[in-house]
Amino acid sequence: MTSEAHAYSQTLGEENSVWFTISPFVNSPDPMGVLKRLLARGGGCVPIQLKSERIVFMSEIEHLRHVLVDHVDNYAKYFDGLKPIFGKAMITIDGVLWQKVRLPQQPHFHPNIYADYVPHFMEAVRAKKNDWGALARSGETVDMVEQTWCLAADMVCRALFDREVPFNPHAVFGAVKAYTDASQHRAIRLKKIAGGMSEVSADEVPAHAIGAWLSLPDAVIAATPWQNREQTLLHMMQAAEADPSKPEWDHQQVLDEIKQYLWAGTETTALTLGWAFYLLSQHPEAAEKIRLEGIEVYGDRAPSADDLDKLIYTRSVVLETLRLYPPAWAFIRSAVASDEIGGHMIHAGDRVVVLPYLIHHSEKYWDDPEAFRPERFEPGSMKKRVKYSYVPFGAGKRFCIGGQMAQMEAALALSQLVRRFRAEYLGPIPAQIAASVTLMPKGGLPFRLHELS
Numbered sequence: 242m243t244s245e246a247h248a249y250s251q252t253l254g255e256e257n258s259v260w261f262t263i264s265p266f267v268n269s270p271d272p273m274g275v276l277k278r279l280l281a282r283g284g285g286c287v288p289i290q291l292k293s294e295r296i297v298f299m300s301e302i303e304h305l306r307h308v309l310v311d312h313v314d315n316y317a318k319y320f321d322g323l324k325p326i327f328g329k330a331m332i333t334i335d336g337v338l339w340q341k342v343r344l345p346q347q348p349h350f351h352p353n354i355y356a357d358y359v360p361h362f363m364e365a366v367r368a369k370k371n372d373w374g375a376l377a378r379s380g381e382t383v384d385m386v387e388q389t390w391c392l393a394a395d396m397v398c399r400a401l402f403d404r405e406v407p408f409n410p411h412a413v414f415g416a417v418k419a420y421t422d423a424s425q426h427r428a429i430r431l432k433k434i435a436g437g438m439s440e441v442s443a444d445e446v447p448a449h450a451i452g453a454w455l456s457l458p459d460a461v462i463a464a465t466p467w468q469n470r471e472q473t474l475l476h477m478m479q480a481a482e483a484d485p486s487k488p489e490w491d492h493q494q495v496l497d498e499i500k501q502y503l504w505a506g507t508e509t510t511a512l513t514l515g516w517a518f519y520l521l522s523q524h525p526e527a528a529e530k531i532r533l534e535g536i537e538v539y540g541d542r543a544p545s546a547d548d549l550d551k552l553i554y555t556r557s558v559v560l561e562t563l564r565l566y567p568p569a570w571a572f573i574r575s576a577v578a579s580d581e582i583g584g585h586m587i588h589a590g591d592r593v594v595v596l597p598y599l600i601h602h603s604e605k606y607w608d609d610p611e612a613f614r615p616e617r618f619e620p621g622s623m624k625k626r627v628k629y630s631y632v633p634f635g636a637g638k639r640f641c642i643g644g645q646m647a648q649m650e651a652a653l654a655l656s657q658l659v660r661r662f663r664a665e666y667l668g669p670i671p672a673q674i675a676a677s678v679t680l681m682p683k684g685g686l687p688f689r690l691h692e693l694s
């Protein structure tokens with residue numbers, strides 16, 4: 242373990258970390274139910290005073306709008322404890338620096354470019370279909386989130402970096418999960434408080450996981466280009482680094498942006514697909530509709546970007562999955578100056594936690610919110626939606642840069658994989674949630690794959 246990795250080892254579990262405070266929820270059988278009851282009792286805005294700081298939980302649209310849109314400059318990004326994952330990448334920074342880092346990357350996420358990315362996504366999906374063919378023949382149990390994580394990493398590497406995945410994605414998936422599991426950090430923190438730190442072995446410390454993570458950007462840069470494309474996000478970032486008029490783009494910025502995409506652009510898409518397969522296993526009629534739609538729209542050819550636009554039902558399944566299981570279930574910020582929200586004073590330095598999960602599951606905005614109904618997202622039904630009642634990709638200027646890309650990746654992968662395989666879910670029903678840094682299924686999502694004839 243490097244000293245850099247060791248220095249990071251307990252940060253998610255420090256007492257003044259929001260993750261430390263919310264980690265008890267992780268092990269509750271129903272973390273979102275606990276939050277829902279807490280927020281309902283507190284009228285949608287609940288401050289919790291800790292020894293060293295105050296955390297204010299919020300679950301109403303007007304709070305979300307206040308923090309993410311109307312007063313966005315008063316609420317700085319909060320990434321304590323996640324520094325090793327992201328470094329100083331765009332997702333963590335604010336102000337003019339954030340603008341200078343985001344702006345040149347924007348064209349690589351413009352809708353016009355996605356048609357170019359679709360064949361690269363398809364290549365990753367083809368490889369996954371081959372893997373799944375072998376897994377279906379062996380009949381072994383797989384963790385669906387691990388499967389979809391590896392697929393999403395492959396799509397990001399090919400489309401944005403022009404690389405085939407230059408690392409073992411299964412090992413990296415395990416490492417990232419070990420690090421972002423806040424309850425692990427909490428356990429270590431509690432051992433430290435009890436004076437038992439000497440009992441904490443190196444294996445228990447999430448730092449050993451981070452060593453693997455920190456090596457990824459160099460592996461990406463060093464890998465042989467896949468198709469020698471000129472216009473890639475990686476090229477753009479390297480050109481910025483070489484440009485003396487862009488001092489913000491130092492080498493570390495490039496490394497950190499790569500890490501950011503391998504997390505923010507991978508784990509979120511992976512969870513969307515993982516939860517979608519879980520929902521489809523409980524609604525086989527929806528899986529059948531996805532199959533029939535694929536046959537009707539693109540038949541036996543490889544789908545194009547235009548075809549993806551026509552996969553209305555498949556895309557609606559993706560959107561409904563993101564409503565029920567938003568991977569980013571909490572938006573966390575740090576107040577810059579005092580303010581007032583929901584009748585509560587906000588002091589400079591308070592941590593503000595907005596809960597999109599509760600907005601997505603609120604009876605105020607959604608009919609029968611716990612029901613899986615992709616039809617809600619079909620054209621025509623969407624007009625009735627209340628603004629900011631659906632925010633899986635955030636809101637305001639810090640809206641997800643890759644939201645459109647993620648929807649294309651997920652619709653393509655779902656359409657292709659569901660057409661060829663039936664995924665049989667083997668875990669508890671309903672699947673349990675672990676409110677980790679992202680909305681994880683507790684204990685994973687065990688599946689057996691069956692190839693359709």
Ligand code: HEM
Pocket residue numbers: 331332333343397501502505506507509510513563567568569572573632633634635636638639640641642643644646647648
């Ligand atoms: C279904 C998949 C995805 C979900 C649910 C998702 C969700 C989000 C959310 C909620 C935010 C804003 C967080 C906040 O305001 O605190 C965000 C930001 C971001 N996402 Fe995504 N994301 C997804 C896919 C992607 C993909 C595919 C990429 C890129 C390949 C990506 C890259 C980013 C980046 C770079 C940011 C930071 C933007 C900024 O700060 O300006 N995401 N994402």
